[in-house]
Amino acid sequence: MTSDSAALEAALARIRPETIDAHLRFLAHPLLEGRAPGTRGGTLAMEYIRAQMQRMGLQPLGGSHLQPVALRGMIAAPTLRFAVADGEMAPAYPDEYVLEAGIPDAHVSVDAEIVFAGFGITAPEWEWDDFAGADVAGKVLLIRVNDPGTEETPGFFDGRALTYYGRWTYKFEEASRRGAAGALLIHTDASAGYGWNVVRSSNTGQQFDTAGEPEFPLPVHGWISESAARELVRRAGEDLDALMAASERRGFRPVPLRARMHAEVTSDLTEVHSANVVGLLPGSDPARAGEPVLLTSHYDHLGVRTGPDGETRVYPGAYDNASGVALLLAIAESVAESAVRAPRPLLFITTTAEESGLLGATWYARHPLFPLAATEGVLNVDGANLQGRTRDLAPLGIDRSPLGALVRAAADEEGMEIRPEAHPEQGMFFRQDHFPLARAGVDAVAMDHGLAYEGRPEGWGERWYEEFVSTHYHQPTDAYHEGWDYGGAVQQGRVMLRAALAAALLG
Ligand SMILES: [Zn+2]
Missing domain, CATH: 3.50.30.30 (Glucose Oxidase; domain 1)
Structure with missing residues (x-):
């Protein structure tokens, strides 16, 4: 159906570099103090995301865009x-x-x-x-x-x-x-x-x-x-x-x-009051209203910490994971403001306290807003690609459930190859927010980006990644930079939205 595919193309085209950059610039700003749960900066991030969801017209659940998460x-x-x-x-x-x-x-x-x-x-x-x-x-x-x-x-x-x-x-x-x-x-x-x-x-x-x-x-x-x-x-x-x-x-x-x-x-x-931020894009089929596809990304990071040299520094967590939230918001906006409506709803969730052991996602899995048995799947993004377009995509869990086939097909539509997991021995599938849901029986894929960068020599992406992990991962230097190339994040977002809509259409 031409109109449907035209609407989809229009939605995909709305996932724009400027949008991702704008959200990322704000969320990774040092004034947000590393977005630790329950802190001023964490609450600012939460309120920002909530305001964005409200502006896009994503619906609250139970009267609120916040799902309170009680932490100690x-x-x-x-x-x-x-x-x-x-x-x-x-x-x-x-x-x-x-x-x-x-x-x-x-x-x-x-x-x-x-x-x-x-x-x-x-x-x-x-x-x-x-x-x-x-x-x-x-x-x-x-x-x-x-x-x-x-x-x-x-x-x-x-x-x-x-x-x-x-x-x-x-x-x-x-x-x-x-x-x-x-x-x-x-x-x-x-x-x-x-x-x-x-x-x-x-x-x-x-x-x-x-x-x-x-x-x-x-x-x-x-x-x-x-x-x-x-x-x-x-x-x-x-x-x-x-x-x-x-x-x-x-x-x-x-x-x-x-x-x-x-x-x-x-x-x-201390008792800490934090929240997952949730926004619902209803589907077109009332009979499927209780069968959402979840798109998730964590907004928390490590906050302000004292390093080995005794200096106190902000850990801005730009790549981990202001970038993922920025991309999720860009995806949400692109589809919310389009004519695309799949039969099932899309539920966007930005989670809290991921860095403390996937706690916000665990909270959701224990207190789901829709029954998990009817939940169609979950796609998580932790780290949006900031280094440019790639020929590949490196999703985790692609062979673990039928949702993987949809991600594969979506990558194919974007002309991207699926890269096999580089380090399966590190168990990356268990380290992201989709996992508490996967453990509870929900089909889950982590939308990790690829490393085969267009216009870069062989092995450049792998070297970039190794350098990131050894030098910047969970360090104060994971900070916002001008001039990032969001071409790869856009690709990642397009595949994620395609796969989510395909899951929302299934059966
Ligand atoms: Zn992290």
């Missing part, structure tokens, strides 16, 4: 020492460890035996149980990251790709289910895909949790650097490499170390 803010001041065979060891905070309380108490004290628990995974479907026969209740678990699957074992734990068992969130959840007193994950740059600087900047300063009783209480949990873990294990009479090797074999049993951990965590607790 926590600034932890931890002390930690290990009693080992030859005395005591006190790693440096936050250069060698970070630690916080996993329960809402102002003072948490743990004095417990340390057990090396391998990957910390119980996975019946792979006949894998790192806890077989061991009671680790009341113990502190020292756990390695990732899962046992590797490139050499394609049918086992999804081979090289990370399964959810490999995510740190799972490991803390499992430790909680086992009644552990605490858990320390061993950070390695290779397994995380980033250095200790990111662990430090992401886990110090104000942290958040959803208010109410924690789903997975754990008195203390945190990270320890590889070198500190190595020393701890050595002084406890074991060898970390040997333990690691043993933990790679089925039949591994937890290894009690001749070491105790004594930790005190004093937390400054």
